[in-house]
Amino acid sequence: MNRLLLILGIAFLLFSCSSKSDKTEPKDEATIKQDQKMEWWREARFGMFIHWGLYADPAGEWKGEKIPGISEWIMARAEIPVAEYEKLAENFNPGKYDAEAWVKLARFAGMKYIVITSKHHDGFAMFHSKASKYNIVDATPFDRDPLKELADECKKQGIRLGFYYSQAQDWHEPGGTYYNIEQGKPHWDPDLKREPLMNYINNKAVPQVKEILENYGGLDILWWDTPRGMTEEAAQALQNVVDDYPDLITNNRLYKGWKGDFSTPEQHVPPSGLDYDWEVCMTMNTSWGYKWYDQEWKSAKDIIHMLTDIASKGGNLLLNVGPTAEGEIPKASVDRLKEVGVWMQKNGESIYGTSASPFFKLPWGKCTTKEVKGHTQLYLHVFDWPKNGILKVPGLKTRISDVYLLSNPNQHFAWRFVDGDLQIHAPSVTFDEINTVVVLKTKSKIEITSNKPTEKEGSILLPADFADIYNPGYGEHALLSGSGTKSVIHNWVDARTRLEWMFSIAESGVFRVEGLVRTSGTAKIKVKCDDKELDAEISATGDRFETVNFGKIELTNPGDQLLSLLPDRDNWNNVELMYIELIKE
Incomplete structure (x- = not known):
């Protein structure tokens, strides 16, 4: 990750826009290889998360009762016995599933990669697995492998692909863990006779991870989740499989304390950038899986601002959709992704391949940066354009060659420096109601007098x-x-x-x-x-x-x-x- 360099502190802090590659100390071989592996991921900035499984059928409701919480946890929250939950597979037949349409939607929205649940905590595999008959091909009337179709479409349309795999929690298996196992609580289903964790790891988890890594054209990401009840022995058995795929990117959820290749803040954006690769995973409403009565949707404006905020801090956004049991992405999600896509088509340059902002705080919005031909290019994301038509960029010191509107490069702005701040004049421009991106091309190294609050006169x-x-x-x-x-x-x-x-x-x-x-x-x-x-x-x-x-x-x-x-x-x-x-x- 490109990081900010602190070069002057106490009363004022000066930040440099230098990337990590500008540091004088040479990189060791391991760091160089890691940078090469993560290059496409750091460039992407925006991906689609897909939570899809049997839980899409009850969609947050069980026996006429709306079950609180996220819908993919309905088996645990409603304490549904294994044999009863299994019956959902008998009627699971997503005839409206269209992998081509899903990937096209992701591409239109400006997303560069997709991560989909191959097996969630309920233990049901959404791919054809020889390790367990509890899968969408063998246990349902659908008789198709939707993840194979998705993998083929991603390859065809140039989208990177990752599979989510719940390695520890498997509520269906006698040896799988569950949400309160670490508190010494019993599984809610007394008919599920417990077995050692390694029985599940060796007989189901390891074979299925081998299947998804071998049979789907080469995954780019393996996304672990919730290592509750996990042991180091179990984690190492799975890591041994992953080690055979040196280009595979994994997250930090295989085992507590194991960093993986990137960290995963969930449902929140960190207040500042992190010192390692990171990706915010976020829902569009309140649930990951489909929940028919959950209509608390984030707006397209919220999503664009969130994506911009995350990029301005040097992170990625993995934005979730929860398809229905019929295999359709909800219209509310589609509508919002299309709105985001329209904005990204005009302004994606200010997101893809960018680095974190050199500014501490910009009261009108955010900033992303990019190295272009040896100089830093600033993308000023203006959420609220000042009513006086003057955009003030605080504490900026650099030589500027041009200032223009990203969505219309022929629209140039006048600028001048006043009392240590850059002032950009744009009195007659039609601004984007969500996020107007102004490009600031520099001719020299950037220095910024930070406006971070500090103690003054006590x-x-x-x-x-x-x-x-x-x-x-x-x-x-x-x-x-x-x-x-x-x-x-x-x-x-x-x-x-x-x-x-x-x-x-x-x-x-x-x-x-x-x-x-x-x-x-x-x-x-x-x-x-x-x-x-x-x-x-x-x-x-x-x-x-x-x-x-x-x-x-x-x-x-x-x-x-x-x-x-x-x-x-x-x-x-x-x-x-x-x-x-x-x-x-």
Whole structure:
């Protein structure tokens, strides 16, 4: 991964746009090989996750009852006996399955790879397996291997392919693990006579992993999941199979502590980039598998902003679809992917093969970078174009050769440097309502004076527009309006929404935490920072913004900090917030 280089700190931090290859120390042979293996994956940035299995048939409902949680866990959540769940296979016949259409949709959306569930925790294989008759060819009337058809289409259409395989949890097998095995709980089905884990590993998991690696034209990715109850012996047996495929990319979920080739933040975007390859896996609604009554969809705008945010931090997005039991990707997913695809067709250059942003915070959006002929090219992703028509790029020092609109390269912008900031003038441009991408071509090495909040005269100011707002995938979202000292986070009504700020301190100390807020009722909130926590209550302020004292917190580790505000889910109201301030005692 291309990383930011910290070259000056305390009051101001200067960042360089240099890639890892610019470092003076030579790479060893292992690093060079790893870079070569990961090259296409790092270039891709965007992939499709597909959760499809028997669980698509009940689709979140069992015997007339809507089962809470993600639909692919229905066997465990509803505690369905093995023999009863097996009967779903008798009628599983996805006649509308069309591998060609699935791959075309992924390509249109701008996705470069697909990862599909070959076997999920319910133990049912979605491919033709000789290791277990519990598979879609032998146990259902469908009598086709959908993963073989998908593999053929991916090869034909130039899409990379990966298979998800649940290596530990297998609720169908006597030796497979299950979700609460590590707590010493019994399997919910008393008729399933337990066996040692290695019986399952040697007789089913290892043979099936060999099958999917040998029989589908050469996989690019093997995506492990949930090593609950896994042992090192079991993990090593599977790793021995993988070792025969040196170009195969694997994730970090085979066994706890084993890194694999990339890490997998799930259902959340890290507040900053990570020091290794990483991929966010994310649903479009609340469930991975198809759930007929789950209509809490992210918008295309949400998805484009998320993809941009992840790329600006140097990561990939693996966005999920959950096909129906008939084999169709839900229309809501299709519609959103097509909208994303329209944007990507115009702006994909600003996502593919890019590196992380050199800026700490851009109040109007995000930035991605790319090395072009020895110089860094900046892609400015503007979510909210300033109303005065002037886009301010804070702290940028470089020589610029051109500034233009990516979707229309003939549209050039005027620019000038004012008080250490670049100002781009675009008063008469038709902007993209979701994300306008401005290309900034440079002629020299980039230096940036960071605007990361630091202590000044005993105070650290964290304005609203410097916060990372983490809304849930569904429900009402907190919103940001304005910028600088006039920025406000409003519509913060969902207690699942948290706020986070990054800042830096030069030395340890005790700080009083205050916030300028407005709320019509009382609310409780938790402040977390530097492994410390404090609980606070916000009293009603009526129609005025008032300063609220959250309490004192001791920060003992100089350097970068992450402060989080987490609402009390049992006592929360609509809160508006303009800033947080840490005042040194």
